[in-house]
Amino acid sequence: MSSPIIGITFGNTSSSIAYINPKNDVDVIANPDGERSIPSVLSYVGADEYHGGQALQQLVRNSANTIINFRDLIGLPFAQADVSKCAAGAPAIEIDGKVGFAIKRGEDKEEKITVDEVISRHLNKLKLAAEDYIGSKVRQVVLTVPTNFNDNQKEALKNAASKAGLEVVQFINEPSAALLAHVEQYPFEKDVNVVVADFGGVRSDAAVIAIRNGIYTILATKHDTSLGGDNLDTELIEYFAKDFQKKTSTNPTKNVRSLAKLRANAIITKKTLSNATTATISIDSLADGYDYHTSINRMRFELVTNKVFSQFSAFVEDVIAKAELDPLDIHAVILSGGVAFTPKLANNFEFLFPESVKILGPNAKESSNQPNELTASGAALQARLVSSYDADELSEALKPVIINTPHIPKAIGLIGSQGEFCPVFLAETSFPAQKKLTLKNAKGDLLVGVYEGDHHIEEKTLEPTPKEEKKDDDEEEEEWSDSEDDEPEIIREKLYTFSTKLMELGIKGVTKGVEIVFNLNKEGVLKVSARDLKSGNVVKGEL
């Protein structure tokens, strides 16, 4: 096998590598330290370079020579870059107008590294890990980027990758990659709208994506670079610090090293709480020679971090609003990123959205249980797809002519026997498109009425069902039904109304069903044909 194309997700906090193994499954590749989610950290001690988890550990003792959170800085002039995230590690400096880092390598030796170089070194490490795992050279990669990366940033990233010996075959957007990975495992049966919510370490991204005939269209995106898993850590640290201060009257947050120690342990505790209901934190000599040992349960953690979680919820609600959609229009919320592991996140969303919305977190039945690996898997899947194309074909396919397609703003559908609207093409379907509808039970003379449909949300207040007469039965059941019926229930429904009549076709004498084909071509001409399955008679209309 020639060298495979790998998928890399390069995040601010951590990166993942994935490829399609010879068994045709997605393999997320672990680095030589066994980390599948490899911290995007580089650390220097003298002549030695550390990467991944080993570098992350250096943050406690050697923070000035440890570079963190550098992804978002690429391709940006120093003035525009937000370097506050790097503060916990090596401080960012300006090198030729770009962001860079000054690193001490040994006695009196200072090395100035631009962020491009840092990224190139980081990607090289990832490449080496992949080569170690696969056993053959890796030259090509599909790289995921946030949807708000501009062309400059992509170009800079491409150059950094090529410096590490990797050719970027295609950049794909992170939410699309996550969706691709999810759909590959659990395909949606219908055309749907989904929210892909990616809560990383230092930033959150969400996108509303419409899936129409397998083609994804991003309807809205939202980014927040001040919201992420680190906010949870900060809350937790504050909680522990207060607790510690109460016990020892020393504030560990005043001391950089104590803070770093506490942060590292708080992160571990947070991760433990995703799987267990209680976790302990135990730090030797946290500050002033005092040890710290305590345990915390999940409930406490959720209370402490409640503020952040409500920000997460608001964030997702915002993106739906930005897409001018209603939660009822959303079929599912796919959670990705490290924060998705915390059960509270999915719980919150379940309360937030109507029951029709599936929350696809790590614990849901129909979802991957590694939400932080979704994007990398998606990149690997895309890599497999593009590996059968040569470079010219691919660059042809990625031209704006192909990518920018017209979308219908309103649904097109059929009228049903009860006078209801049955959408065939949902709104935001990109065309050219074709859809077949087979009605096996159809009989007799039938009308195929094609309409454009508007949809709106109807709210109805359901009067509380009159209380059943009190029976002397179970007290408990009584209480339960009380709480259920006390408040008037508001039922929200998504309804379609007919707007424009497009055409009507009549087909007679159907005995064994009809097949209706909707075809919307490049120019937006709608062709509808109905075919009698038994006799093969075809009635066609064109608009």
Next chain:
Amino acid sequence: MKIEKKFFKLTSLQLASLQEIERIKREMMFTLPELTSDITVKVNTEAEKSAAVRRPIEPVGRYFLQHAQRTLRNHTWSEFEKIQAEKNVKTVDESTQDPDELLFDDELTDESLLTHDPRDWKTADLYAAMGLSKLRYRANNSQIIKSHRKQVLKHHPDKKSAAGAGLEQDGFFKIIQKAYETLTDSTKRSQYDSCDFNADVEQPKKGTEYNFFEVWGPVFEAEARFSKKQPVPSLGDVNTPKKEVEQFYSFWHRFDSWRTFEFLDEDVPDDSSNRDQKRYTERKNKAARDKKKTADNARLVKLVERVANEDPRIKLFKEEEKKEKERKKWERDAGARAEAEAAAKADAEARARAEADAVSEASAKADKKKAKETAKAAKKKNKRTVRNAPKEADYFGDSDKAAAIDEQVGFIVETVDDELLVEVSTKIKSSPSTTKETLQETAAALSGSGKLPASVLPYFL
């Protein structure tokens, strides 16, 4: 719509799971309304569809790539479906075929193996027992393992006994196991391969007609398996350049073989028996091995020699060489040849010139003679003219003195020199009337010059 509402109630009351509703909804067939009026096609041409919005789609996933393909190649939907369908069929075909399977034997090639005594397993064709008679030394380890599994499935004593044969009939299975043992151990396998004469390709008989390359190619391919150096140059064909042919032969002349003959060793008695006997057998084995090795080397030398002799290319090259040599020699001798040529030319020229000279000399001589003769004849004639002149002139009227005149003219003619004679004769001829005067002048000139005494010419003086 009504039904949907009903379902909703169901959900709120009975808390039926979401999936359940989905399932029921899917099963619920959508039905078309009855046709009330007589319509076949009625298009609402005035209807304006809402204007389309252009948005970028995400360039990921197979559906996008299909969309790109359709757009780039301008396929219609039906064309595209056809192409997709063809593609699918292909992938299925490819995946179900193990290419190795095709190389194994379908049937046991040698039925006698089934009754072969397993104690004499060394004499059995192990590759045939493994179903690898087509591959032999070319079989790789995974192929050996695969085919062994296949053979075991077929020939396991449990299978045999189930088919009615007794459990003790496991001779062939034992051979298979022995074969597997031998062929999966690299040392044992190389020893066996050394003595696998079934893998040798038959050589053509001397003196028979055959296609050199078709026959010897496989022979050398088979021999090449013993080469320590790999890759081995191939025999090639008629058009192989000389350099490669030379390389081929120089390789085979210096062939380094790993072939060993341990496999044919007589069994060494185990430790418990006589030590001397054991040593003796070992010695004997070693001697036999060395002998065989020498014989094998000699065989190969002879084989290569024979092939080199029969190689049409070598013959061709030799011929070409000869021609080339001749051509070279010819070129080298060009100077000398030109010299010789020039010499010959000069020689011929000289000879021709000499000849021409001789001819011209002869002719000149003849001419001279002729001229002399004519001169003589002319002189004679002139003499006669002069002599007869008086007679012609009737002796100038002095016929009585005819005899004297004749005598005296005779004297004149005899004395006069050639030039004067010509002059006189022409004068006489031109004017016979003045003959006497002419003769008188002549006589005077003669006597004047003292050639004739005047006394002898009284008549004219």
